Amino acid sequence: MIFNVNITKSLSDNLKMGESTIQQMILEAQEHAIDTIKLEPNERSLKIELLIKKYINLDFMSKATTGSFWKKASEIQKEKYKAALLKQIVITIEDHFNTLATLSYKPIKSERRGKKLIYVRGLIEDPNKKKPDINLLWKLAANKNGSFLILDLEIEGISLVSSQKAEAVSILRKNRGNFDILLNKMTRDN
Amino acid sequence: MTKKYKFLFVKFIAALFILNGCSNSTKFASENRDPFEKTNRNVFQFNKYVDQKIMSPISKTYVKKVPAKIRTSVSNHLQWMDTPSTIINSALQTDMENTILASAKFLLNGLTLGFYDLDKGETVIKKRDFGSTLARLNVSEGPFLMVPLIGPKTTRDLTGTILDRQNMATLSSNSIDDLSLAEVPINIIDKRSKMSKTLDNIYLSADPYVKVRSFYLQNRRNEIYSEKYIENKNNNLDAEFEKLLD
Numbered sequence: 001m002i003f004n005v006n007i008t009k010s011l012s013d014n015l016k017m018g019e020s021t022i023q024q025m026i027l028e029a030q031e032h033a034i035d036t037i038k039l040e041p042n043e044r045s046l047k048i049e050l051l052i053k054k055y056i057n058l059d060f061m062s063k064a065t066t067g068s069f070w071k072k073a074s075e076i077q078k079e080k081y082k083a084a085l086l087k088q089i090v091i092t093i094e095d096h097f098n099t100l101a102t103l104s105y106k107p108i109k110s111e112r113r114g115k116k117l118i119y120v121r122g123l124i125e126d127p128n129k130k131k132p133d134i135n136l137l138w139k140l141a142a143n144k145n146g147s148f149l150i151l152d153l154e155i156e157g158i159s160l161v162s163s164q165k166a167e168a169v170s171i172l173r174k175n176r177g178n179f180d181i182l183l184n185k186m187t188r189d190n
Numbered sequence: 191m192t193k194k195y196k197f198l199f200v201k202f203i204a205a206l207f208i209l210n211g212c213s214n215s216t217k218f219a220s221e222n223r224d225p226f227e228k229t230n231r232n233v234f235q236f237n238k239y240v241d242q243k244i245m246s247p248i249s250k251t252y253v254k255k256v257p258a259k260i261r262t263s264v265s266n267h268l269q270w271m272d273t274p275s276t277i278i279n280s281a282l283q284t285d286m287e288n289t290i291l292a293s294a295k296f297l298l299n300g301l302t303l304g305f306y307d308l309d310k311g312e313t314v315i316k317k318r319d320f321g322s323t324l325a326r327l328n329v330s331e332g333p334f335l336m337v338p339l340i341g342p343k344t345t346r347d348l349t350g351t352i353l354d355r356q357n358m359a360t361l362s363s364n365s366i367d368d369l370s371l372a373e374v375p376i377n378i379i380d381k382r383s384k385m386s387k388t389l390d391n392i393y394l395s396a397d398p399y400v401k402v403r404s405f406y407l408q409n410r411r412n413e414i415y416s417e418k419y420i421e422n423k424n425n426n427l428d429a430e431f432e433k434l435l436d
Contacts, residue, residue: 063434092391114428116435129311130262139427141435151431157412157420158405159427166404167397185396 014148015110018118018140021148025055026105049090056089057141057149058082064151065164069172069179077179084186085164092160103131116141118148223333224403230336234399237341241382241389249382261383263305268377270296270304272317275354279318283326291315317413320357321350325414334403342406 032051036044062082063070073081108121117139124134137154152161168182175181224230253261273296280288292315298308324346325331332345343351382389395401412420 060431060434064431088395091394113424114432116432117428119424132311139431141431152427156409158408162408162427163401163404167395167400170400171397182396188396 014118014142015112017142018120018138018148019107019110021055021140021150022120022122022138023105023107025051025150045090045094048094049086052089052093053086055150057143057151058086060141060149060151061085061161061164064161065168066172067165067169069169069177072177073179077183080183081179081186084183088164088186089160102126113139117151225333226335230334230403231399233336233338234402236338237336238393238398240339242393245378245382246386246389249379249386252379253383253386261380264376265380265384266299266307267304268380270299273304273315275320275357276315276318278357279320279323279354280316282323283318285316285318288316288318319347319350320353321347321410322414324350334407336399336402342402344407344410347410 028051032047036047039047059082062078062085065085066073066081070078103124103126106123106125108123110118110120113119118141120138120140122136122138124136126133135156137157138150139152139154140148140150143149152159154160171182171185172179256264273292276292277289277296280286280292291313295309295313295315299306301308321344329346335343335345335348337343337348340348340351392398392401392405411423
């Protein structure tokens, strides 16, 4: 009985931690959006990069987006891929940063999935109702230190990890797992 | 429609169904399965060229020159013109709630020809088209296609789009037909202006074609299939994620 109570308590603690991680990140992102408006583009990107790095599990995302090819990459290639992936996430998010300052985030629901995962669902709303609501789903898991990091984000059901994986794996397959070709393509225009 | 065109239309729909039959029997295949990839990539390059050289500058001028209020009215009107298709397909899918809500909204906003949303976005209706009706009838998704000037589709959705157009042409009068003909380019400009940042980001990615395919298939499957599909997809991803976390 006591055992059951402890498990329930730890589950609800984990859910709360997951939710507060997202709330904290949104809050910081909104502050950043206002603070960084006047900065030079490069400086701004760097600030956003630092913020994102704090909240995502980049190691996990890199493994998840390259599938079985990850094991075949050298340490240098792995580090380069992580940097390129982070850059792509920054580019994707950067454009939406200005709008984030004027919109509001509303948490909807969080749930425990399997042994390690937590889903946090939320909604981005326009207080003036001029833009449609955007459904968000954050997938999180605790790292070794016990703090929760983001593994994937789904915007209106479109997964960041799944679309990046489709792209990376398609290039790797066509080039017999050559990571350098993938890295060249990823850094070509950035 | 003349006899010749009717015959051609029937032949085209039959061809699309045959293409559908070429796909595997499951409702939806893996995202990476793309039997027409080579042709699709060529069409994608053509579409990208047209988009960057023609559509993008037009939509940028549209956003710059046309006031936001007018753009919203145009968007509202285009959505309103699409509502009959949602009403018909919701009824065919026996989604009575959506049929009634869409009909009520269509009639209410019809007072302003759809230019003004009189219920201020309070009534949320799910967009339904013939592609989703075919999915409900267990027609398989079919191979992925990149259609010239239209963009990404599956064979089932392309069949649905053609049947939707055909339906509307049969139901509406000639004057509305002329009106909807004028609306095609406006619709494209309106949609392009809303997707401007997303498209520019896609073009910057390592393989824009695969990104578009992935975005389209994920979005379309979420729109069409029920919560059961989404739960199933999440369960599979969870298992994959947990394995990687070990």
